[in-house]
Amino acid sequence: MSTSARIDLPNADGTWTEVRLHEPREWTEHPKPHSSRVAFAAAHVVADPLGDNTPGAPAAVDWESTLAFRRELFRYGLGVAEAMDTAQRNMGLDWDAVRELIRRSAEQARAFGARIASGAGTDHRDGITTLDEVADAYAEQVGFVESTGSQVIVMASRQLARIARSAEDYQQVYGTVLRQVSEPVIVHWLGEVFDPHLAGYWGSADVPTATATFLDLLREHAGKVDGVKVSLLSADHERALRAALPEGVRLYTGDDFNYPDLVRGDSQHHSDALLGAFSAIAPAASAALAALDEGDVATYDAEMAATLPLSRHVFSAPTSYYKTGIAFMAWLCGHQPGFTMVGGLQSARGTTHLARIFALANEVRLLPDPELAAHRMRLHLETAGALR
Numbered sequence: 001m002s003t004s005a006r007i008d009l010p011n012a013d014g015t016w017t018e019v020r021l022h023e024p025r026e027w028t029e030h031p032k033p034h035s036s037r038v039a040f041a042a043a044h045v046v047a048d049p050l051g052d053n054t055p056g057a058p059a060a061v062d063w064e065s066t067l068a069f070r071r072e073l074f075r076y077g078l079g080v081a082e083a084m085d086t087a088q089r090n091m092g093l094d095w096d097a098v099r100e101l102i103r104r105s106a107e108q109a110r111a112f113g114a115r116i117a118s119g120a121g122t123d124h125r126d127g128i129t130t131l132d133e134v135a136d137a138y139a140e141q142v143g144f145v146e147s148t149g150s151q152v153i154v155m156a157s158r159q160l161a162r163i164a165r166s167a168e169d170y171q172q173v174y175g176t177v178l179r180q181v182s183e184p185v186i187v188h189w190l191g192e193v194f195d196p197h198l199a200g201y202w203g204s205a206d207v208p209t210a211t212a213t214f215l216d217l218l219r220e221h222a223g224k225v226d227g228v229k230v231s232l233l234s235a236d237h238e239r240a241l242r243a244a245l246p247e248g249v250r251l252y253t254g255d256d257f258n259y260p261d262l263v264r265g266d267s268q269h270h271s272d273a274l275l276g277a278f279s280a281i282a283p284a285a286s287a288a289l290a291a292l293d294e295g296d297v298a299t300y301d302a303e304m305a306a307t308l309p310l311s312r313h314v315f316s317a318p319t320s321y322y323k324t325g326i327a328f329m330a331w332l333c334g335h336q337p338g339f340t341m342v343g344g345l346q347s348a349r350g351t352t353h354l355a356r357i358f359a360l361a362n363e364v365r366l367l368p369d370p371e372l373a374a375h376r377m378r379l380h381l382e383t384a385g386a387l388r
Contacts, residue, residue: 079115092343
């Protein structure tokens with residue numbers, strides 16, 4: 001690559017910045033899982049560019065590219081958190097596609113000796129009106145995930161959030177689900193910043209009150225819970241929660257703003273990771289975790305800190321549309337043939353937002369082929385009419 005290769009990128013204020021392309025870094029692969037922390041990357045799905053992926057249409061998935069991306073994550077020692085909100089659950093990915101995705105990914109994880117956990121929710125049932133119906137819907141999806149050999153992630157339920165009237169309603173439904181699971185699961189608390197439909201989850205809009213209900217549930221069913229995945233984007237809340245968890249229950253951080261400190265932890269506690277951000281920064285996250293495996297905290301800190309501006313930008317408000325940035329990053333890196341998404345979600349972020357993703361990824365040297373990435377960035381700018 002020419003050392004003088006550059007690209008002009010538009011800024012949100014109407015100005016332009018000339019960006020020099022950095023040489024790609026040769027990241028070290030790490031095909032075995034990391035030893036110091038359990039680390040999952042919540043992976044996105046690649047849309048079939050010839051499919052009718054308009055809003056409301058059944059998802060048309062490019063299976064070859066979708067599964068190849070998961071193999072890329074396995075190369076760096078990361079497990080896959082499958083069929084989560086990163087994969088557009090409740091935002092374009094229907095239950096038929098979810099089942100196929102989990103089945104195929106679980107088979108692939110077994111072949112690579114990699115870890116996989118998959119989301120089970122209630123999003124396949126229309127017209128739910130009772131708590132028993134919510135529990136039955138959960139049971140159906142949990143049973144399917146278990147049948148594939150994947151670990152279960154019990155996802156937050158929009159249907160439960162809609163009909164529950166008290167903390168006791170949540171305790172009833174989750175208690176029914178947890179008593180039925182075959183192996184310890186991950187319980188996901190997804191905050192309303194990621195999904196406004198989940199406001200007041202656990203029966204209260206007051207976070208300390210909701211947390212008390214959550215902890216009561218975990219204490220009662222600790223033997224059925226491997227860990228909790230918390231996505232509230234509050235580092236202080238996460239630190240307090242993980243210190244209060246029952247012994248043996250992990251906290252998988254979902255904080256894409258503060259993961260370096262939370263995963264490093266302190267002298268008493270640390271968080272493991274289940275992050276959409278790790279899909280975008282997999283090689284760098286792997287380098288950081290490999291250093292932590294060796295006890296090299298300084299290198300861990302440096303590697304992780306370099307990725308934080310990119311992650312915080314991808315997950316900036318409105319945070320629920322972070323998935324667009326994840327898919328755009330995958331396209332820039334050559335992991336998918338086009339920038340299209342199920343449900344037409346590629347339209348959910350503006351041109352200057354996406355240009356900033358390019359600039360930040362370039363800074364961290366996460367673009368494996370900078371000239372290809374620049375070519376694709378220019379194509380996007382031209383298509384959008386953003387010409388200088």
